[in-house]
Amino acid sequence: MSNLQQQRLVVEQLRREAAIKRITVRQAVADIMKYVNDHQQDDCLMIGFSSQKANPFREKSSCSVL
Amino acid sequence: MPPKDDPETAKLKQELQALIEQCKGKQKSVADTTLEAATSSVEDIPRIKASTRRMLKGHINKVTSCHYSGDSRHLVSGSLDGKLIVWDTWTGNKIQVIPLRSAWVMCSVFAPSGNYVACGGMDNMCTVYDVNNRDSSGAAKITRELAGYEGFLSTCRFLEDGKIVTGSGDMMITVWDLEAGKKLDQTPAHVGDVCSMSLKVEQNIIVTGSVDRCIKLWDVRTLKCTQTFFGHEADVNSVCFHPSGTAFVSASEDKTARLFDIRSDQQVCVYRPPTANSSLTCCSVSQSGRILLAGSDDSTVHLWDLLKGEHNGNLQGHENRITGLSVADSGLGIATSSWDNAVRVWG
Numbered sequence: 538m539s540n541l542q543q544q545r546l547v548v549e550q551l552r553r554e555a556a557i558k559r560i561t562v563r564q565a566v567a568d569i570m571k572y573v574n575d576h577q578q579d580d581c582l583m584i585g586f587s588s589q590k591a592n593p594f595r596e597k598s599s600c601s602v603l
Numbered sequence: 604m605p606p607k608d609d610p611e612t613a614k615l616k617q618e619l620q621a622l623i624e625q626c627k628g629k630q631k632s633v634a635d636t637t638l639e640a641a642t643s644s645v646e647d648i649p650r651i652k653a654s655t656r657r658m659l660k661g662h663i664n665k666v667t668s669c670h671y672s673g674d675s676r677h678l679v680s681g682s683l684d685g686k687l688i689v690w691d692t693w694t695g696n697k698i699q700v701i702p703l704r705s706a707w708v709m710c711s712v713f714a715p716s717g718n719y720v721a722c723g724g725m726d727n728m729c730t731v732y733d734v735n736n737r738d739s740s741g742a743a744k745i746t747r748e749l750a751g752y753e754g755f756l757s758t759c760r761f762l763e764d765g766k767i768v769t770g771s772g773d774m775m776i777t778v779w780d781l782e783a784g785k786k787l788d789q790t791p792a793h794v795g796d797v798c799s800m801s802l803k804v805e806q807n808i809i810v811t812g813s814v815d816r817c818i819k820l821w822d823v824r825t826l827k828c829t830q831t832f833f834g835h836e837a838d839v840n841s842v843c844f845h846p847s848g849t850a851f852v853s854a855s856e857d858k859t860a861r862l863f864d865i866r867s868d869q870q871v872c873v874y875r876p877p878t879a880n881s882s883l884t885c886c887s888v889s890q891s892g893r894i895l896l897a898g899s900d901d902s903t904v905h906l907w908d909l910l911k912g913e914h915n916g917n918l919q920g921h922e923n924r925i926t927g928l929s930v931a932d933s934g935l936g937i938a939t940s941s942w943d944n945a946v947r948v949w950g
Contacts, residue, residue, distance in 0.1 A: 544615045551622040554830055559633045562871060565849065565864040566641040572847035573892045573910060580891035581934045581950065582653060593676070593693040593935055594656035594950060 630869045638862065638872040642910040651894060651906050653937070655920045657695045659946035661688050666940035667708060667724070668927040673715030675931035678938050680946045681711030681722050689720065689734060692936055692948045701732055701743045707755075714761035715804075719746060721767055723756025729769050731781060747784050752777075760802040760809070768823060770797030770811055776826060790826040793817060799841040799885075803848055810851050812839030818853055818863065832863045834870035841885040841928075845909075846892045852909070854883035860897040862909060874907045877914055885927050890934025898925030904939055904949075918949050 538546075577583060586592035608616065664684035671678050677698065678690045685706030689699040707725030714720070720743075723729040728750050732743040754772025761767050765782045774797060777789040795814030802809050807823050818832040818839055837856035844851045845862070850871075854860045858879040862872040874895060876883075881900035888895055888909065895909040896918075903917035904925060923942035930937050937949045 541609075541612055541615075544612060544619075548615050548618050548622065550828060551619060551626070554828075555622050555625045555629065557830065557868065559629055559868045560866045561633045561635045562638075562864065562867045562869070563636045563641060565867040566636070566638055566871065568849055569845065569847050569864070569892065570642060570645065570910060572849075576846070576891035577893055579934070580889050580893060582651060582889040582894055582937070583648060583891065585652070586935075586950075591935075592950075594948075 626868075630867070633867050634869065638910070639912055645910050647911065647913075648893065648908055648915070650916050653918060653949045655918075655947045656936070656950045657692055657948035659688075659690050659692070659695060659948065660944075661697055661700070662686065662944050662946070664706075664944060665923075665942040666926060666944060666946055668711045668722075669929050669938045669940040669946055670712045670927070671929045671931045671936075671938060672713040672717040673932060674717050675933035675935055677713065677717055678929065678946070678948070679711045679713045679720045679722075680927075680938075680940050681708040681724075682944070683707065684944075687711050687720060687722055687732070688946075690946070692931075692938065695948075699734065699743055703730070709755060710758050712759055712761065714764055716761075716764050718764055719761065721759050721761065723749075723752075723759065723769070725755045727752040727755055727771075729756050729759055729767065729779070731767065747779075747781050749779050749784070751786065754796065757796060757798050758800045758811075760800055762802070762804065762823065768800070768802070768809060770800045772796040774813075776800070776809075776811060776821065778823065778826065788826045790828075792819065792821075792828070795838075798839060801843045801851060803844050806848060810842045810844060812842040812853055812855075814838045816855075818842055818851075820865065830865065830868060832868075832870065834861055834863070834873075835859070837882075840883065841897075843887045845888050846890065852886050852888055852895055852897075854886035854897045856882045858882060860886055860895060860905075860907070862895070872909075872912050874905075874909075874912060874914070876901075876905045884925055887928050887930045887937075889930060890932075896928060896930070896937065898928045898939060900924045902941070902943070904928065904937075920947055921945065 662682035687701040705726035709724035711722040759769040793813035921941040927940035
């Protein structure tokens with residue numbers, strides 16, 4: 538592909554990218570915050586394991602068959 | 604003196620400059636606030652308490668990558684010792700050791716189904732192994748060896764068991780049909796090595812980071828670039844979608860991690876470690892999207908409050924550069940790979 542053809546493609550791509558619809562940062566951040574808020578209480582990294590049963594790394598106690 | 608441009612080239616160059624200014628102007632016009640200002644009312648979070656739950660020892664050379672299976676339990680790691688190891692992260696046991704034809708493995712990934720693993724590197728190939736079937740020597744059966752790259756394989760992701768998308772040092776992204784063993788589509792993606800990619804299956808989009816400092820968003824069905832993001836001042840080593848799907852994070856040689864928002868088309872936050880003197884090599888986000896994690900050349904994983912931009916501490920334990928980071932889909936574990944030959948699971 539010639540330099541000129543490449544240049545044309547780059548400009549065409551940039552025309553497409555310039556034309557996209559953009560929302561405000563305020564709206565974008567609000568949506569991210571909402572998602573995080575909705576999921577934060579289930580995030581093990583933040584709240585730890587909800588119970589010992591939920592902790593996959595716990596020491597497994599031995600079972601005895603009665 | 605360089606030769607003068609012909610009239611058409613000169614016109615295109617002018618238009619290019621004008622379009623760049625137009626993009627910058629449009630981004631600025633929607634930047635009605637900053638992330639920090641918009642989240643100022645959000646409560647701070649306490650210091651994250653996570654420690655090494657499992658030390659996965661087995662590799663005898665630098666581990667260059669790790670990736671969780673969709674079951675949030677099994678993990679694949681690749682090492683310069685020429686092996687892939689499939690681990691059960693809950694018990695710490697090795698499920699399988701897969702000897703590779705080339706020791707120069709740079710990426711290893713699990714198909715979400717857990718049925719396949721793929722890897723590649725300086726052999727300029729992507730090899731797919733069937734985790735559930737062995738060949739006559741007892742090693743995992745090779746499903747496909749995908750050749751045709753003119754550069755190293757740096758990153759790949761399974762779109763489904765039969766389809767894989769790859770990023771490579773020849774600056775291309777390629778989609779393969781694994782059943783037919785054929786390329787479905789390919790495109791030049793960046794003007795430098797493609798280093799990393801992240802996939803949002805539900806929305807058919809991938810984001811790629813490159814040595815050319817840009818990050819691009821692609822429709823995986825057409826391999827058309829829909830957006831380009833600027834901001835980093837050096838190689839983008841890693842990119843990862845935010846679970847909300849409307850943003851992604853990145854980690855770079857420029858010692859920062861950044862948050863980019865897709866719909867407002869711009870960078871919205873820069874995260875720096877307290878003493879920013881090491882490259883950040885890999886990044887991911889916790890399950891809720893509140894915590895940003897980035898592995899560093901300084902042997903630790905840095906944690907930040909993604910919403911407020913504040914550093915929240917480190918995961919310490921590795922003794923050398925962190926090369927890979929994977930957060931389990933369930934959020935119950937974080938795996939890291941390192942040049943210290945170990946893989947650790949944190950939680």
